[in-house]
Amino acid sequence: MEQEQLFPLLCATADGEKEAFAELYEITSPQLYAVVLKMLKRRELAEEATQDAFIKIWHNAGSYQRGKGTVLTWMVSIARYRALDLMRYHSIRNEVVLDAEDGPPDDIGPSTMATREQKKLNKCMDELDQQQRQAIHLAYFNGLSHHEVVKHLASPLGTIKSWIRRGLQSLQRCLSL
Amino acid sequence: MNYLAEERRNALAAEYVLGTLRGQARRRYQKLMMESQLISETTWLWEQYLNGLGESVPPVSPSSAVWENIQSRLGFTDSEADNQKVISLYQKRSRRWRTMTGVAAAAAFIIAVLFGTSEPPVTVAPTHIAVVNNADAEPLWLIEVSPESLTVRSTAKLTERADKDFELWMVPANGQAPISLGVLPEDGRWDRATPAILLRPDIAALAVSLEPPGGSPTGAPTEVLYISPLVSV
Numbered sequence: 001m002e003q004e005q006l007f008p009l010l011c012a013t014a015d016g017e018k019e020a021f022a023e024l025y026e027i028t029s030p031q032l033y034a035v036v037l038k039m040l041k042r043r044e045l046a047e048e049a050t051q052d053a054f055i056k057i058w059h060n061a062g063s064y065q066r067g068k069g070t071v072l073t074w075m076v077s078i079a080r081y082r083a084l085d086l087m088r089y090h091s092i093r094n095e096v097v098l099d100a101e102d103g104p105p106d107d108i109g110p111s112t113m114a115t116r117e118q119k120k121l122n123k124c125m126d127e128l129d130q131q132q133r134q135a136i137h138l139a140y141f142n143g144l145s146h147h148e149v150v151k152h153l154a155s156p157l158g159t160i161k162s163w164i165r166r167g168l169q170s171l172q173r174c175l176s177l
Numbered sequence: 178m179n180y181l182a183e184e185r186r187n188a189l190a191a192e193y194v195l196g197t198l199r200g201q202a203r204r205r206y207q208k209l210m211m212e213s214q215l216i217s218e219t220t221w222l223w224e225q226y227l228n229g230l231g232e233s234v235p236p237v238s239p240s241s242a243v244w245e246n247i248q249s250r251l252g253f254t255d256s257e258a259d260n261q262k263v264i265s266l267y268q269k270r271s272r273r274w275r276t277m278t279g280v281a282a283a284a285a286f287i288i289a290v291l292f293g294t295s296e297p298p299v300t301v302a303p304t305h306i307a308v309v310n311n312a313d314a315e316p317l318w319l320i321e322v323s324p325e326s327l328t329v330r331s332t333a334k335l336t337e338r339a340d341k342d343f344e345l346w347m348v349p350a351n352g353q354a355p356i357s358l359g360v361l362p363e364d365g366r367w368d369r370a371t372p373a374i375l376l377r378p379d380i381a382a383l384a385v386s387l388e389p390p391g392g393s394p395t396g397a398p399t400e401v402l403y404i405s406p407l408v409s410v
Binding site for chain 2: 005029038051069072
């Protein structure tokens, strides 16, 4: 899913070309759906978030600009925000129905397609303290709140907040190098 | 610029994007973004930092109802002509799969006989298998699917291609476009949790395509090499 491939499709979408939008959907929907499914756990909610995200993408395609990241990053952002809204709206509590894993999927191997930015991100995440990384992963992939991370990692709220805050600071330092 | 203000701005943007900024604070932040270009730009920066994580989650195809609902909510379905054009995009890609899956179904029986009884016992017994053969009927990969795990083993007959990758696809029975299951290992084993799409009842076959390194650049198979039915055991 390269920027060179997605950007023309998004431009055509902004011009109201439905075929381009259909193709954009076909290429990107499995990625967006996977992200929101991991957060929301329930298929019907993940489908709702995906639908809402693509409706927004159709209407807002013209407001995309390079400063917002790659087209895929921009689309993932829209989908994640929608999933976070739905979690709040449906008062989804994540403390019980966690996946066995606490982190990103293990099958990210050298064989999957990774951009240079992703490789750098993975490297910088790897450099974080294990606790910081785990707390950020739980919040990012599973959509956990501070309080839910507290229950999951069995540490006090202040500690969790500080792991996340300091982890994010270190991440920024590493990424902006 | 005030260092503390910058640190605070980054901290808020980061937790907004991460999702840990909640409730009233989240709503206040959304209002701030509308008022301040600087805050919006800081948020975009953090979207770029963090949302690469989301791009590493293995893709899962949503059901076709999702696309149908999007079309109907956007009013695409009002105009019959436009609708046809959008639908034809899918059909163009899927037509050749229908003919191929006929051949695949015919081969199912033979494979079931060959492999159905000779499998050694494994920890989690597969419920379905597929054997991907080359044109000389030599097996290249053995694929076993259980509700928990997907195992792929390549055989000695497989010739590695340094400049290419092989990608595995699920071909839906309804004639829709194939769905990627990932790039195949060219040596050794591939063990992973079973993707949800492999548990669907409407699977026509599995297919292997030849792709540039890293897998299909388009989301559709570049050159289909082999096709194999997924047989229950």
